[in-house]
Amino acid sequence: xxxxxxxxxxxxxxxxxxxxxxxxxxxxxxxxxxxxxxxxxxxxxxxxxxxxxxxxxxxxxxxxxxxxxxxxxxxxxxxxxxxxxxxxxxxxxxxxxxxxxxxxxxxxxxxxxxxxxxxxxxxxxxxxxxxxxxxxxxxxxxxxxxxxxxxxxxxxxxxxxxxxxxxxxxxxxxxxxxxxxxxxxxxxxx
Numbered sequence: 001x002x003x004x005x006x007x008x009x010x011x012x013x014x015x016x017x018x019x020x021x022x023x024x025x026x027x028x029x030x031x032x033x034x035x036x037x038x039x040x041x042x043x044x045x046x047x048x049x050x051x052x053x054x055x056x057x058x059x060x061x062x063x064x065x066x067x068x069x070x071x072x073x074x075x076x077x078x079x080x081x082x083x084x085x086x087x088x089x090x091x092x093x094x095x096x097x098x099x100x101x102x103x104x105x106x107x108x109x110x111x112x113x114x115x116x117x118x119x120x121x122x123x124x125x126x127x128x129x130x131x132x133x134x135x136x137x138x139x140x141x142x143x144x145x146x147x148x149x150x151x152x153x154x155x156x157x158x159x160x161x162x163x164x165x166x167x168x169x170x171x172x173x174x175x176x177x178x179x180x181x182x183x184x185x186x187x188x189x190x
Contacts, residue, residue, distance in 0.1 A: 001023075001026065001029070001030070001033070004019045004022050004023050004026075005019070005023070005033060007019035008020055008023060008048050008052070009045060009048065016048060017051075020048060020051045020052045020055060021055055023052045024052050024053075024054075024055030024056045024057075025055075027056065027057070030052060030056075031060065031063075034049045034052055034053060034063060035063065037049035038050075038063060038066060038067060043070075043071075043072035043074065043075055046067065046070060046072065046075045047072070047074055047075050047078055049063075049067070050064070050067045050075060050078040050079050050082055051078060053067075053082055054078065054081065054082035054085055054086070058086075059082065059086055061083075061086070061088045061090050061091055064079050064082050064083055064086070064091070065079075065090075065091060065094045067079035067082075068080060068083070068091075068094050068095070068098055068106075068110075069094070073101075073102075073103035073105075073106065076098070076101060076103060076106045077103065077105050077106055077109060080095070080098060080106050080109030080110045080112075080113055081109050081113075083095060083109075083110075083113040083116075084109060084112045084113045084116055087113060087116035087117040087118075088117070089117060089120055091113065091117070092114065092117060092120070092121050092124055093124070095110045095113050095114050095117075095121075096110075096114070096121075096124055096125060096128050096140075098110035099111060099114075099128075099132075099136050099139040099140060099143070100132065100133060100135070100136040100139075104135075107135070107136070107139045108139070110139070111139050111142050111143040111146075114143045114147075115143055115146040115147055118147060119147055119148075119149045119151075121143065121147065122144065122147060122149045122151050122152055123151070125140050125143060125144055125152075126144075126151065126152065126155060128140060129141070129155060134164065137164075137167060138164070138166045138167060138170065141155070141156070141159060141167055141170040141171055141174070142170045144156065144170075144174055145170045145171070145173045145174030145177065146174075146177075148177050148178060150178055150180075152174060152178075153174075153175065153178055153180055155171075156170075156171035156172075156174045156175050156178075156180075157171070157175070157180075159171035160172065160175070
């Protein structure tokens with residue numbers, strides 16, 4: 001395992017990627033090493049730790065959630081992407097918070113991860129929407145549009161009347177996916 005760790009941290013991307021896949025294949029025996037890498041002062045080491053976790057069959061969600069709060073945007077991006085690959089309900093609060101990340105890609109990836117979790121994310125997102133910043137509202141509505149849950153329809157309908165073109169876009173997309181986008185016209189004009 002020491003040789004694989006040396007390859008992972010070699011600075012050679014191809015060698016590191018090969019080592020990441022091999023380390024991930026070793027399963028839980030790599031967890032102590034990955035925990036240590038996640039506490040490193042070197043962001044690249046933390047990123048590679050998340051890369052290994054992403055390739056594991058069942059990575060510990062707690063480690064990915066810790067990485068989702070990393071000071072380095074690239075590490076947070078990797079953690080959000082890993083949570084897309086390994087959706088888990090315990091990540092919903094952290095992913096909902098990550099929708100407001102200063103790094104826009106983290107917010108986008110958090111949205112994808114939430115959609116991968118499915119309908120159980122809807123109540124929390126509906127609750128978070130009201131107090132959310134404008135950019136976060138867009139991520140929330142984008143997420144809800146991809147979940148296909150009718151509980152989000154009232155919020156989407158309200159968003160259709162709002163000033164934000166992006167909120168209207170995602171509301172329209174969500175309503176269409178739900179089959180609720182029809183406009184009825186009275187042919188008699190009454």
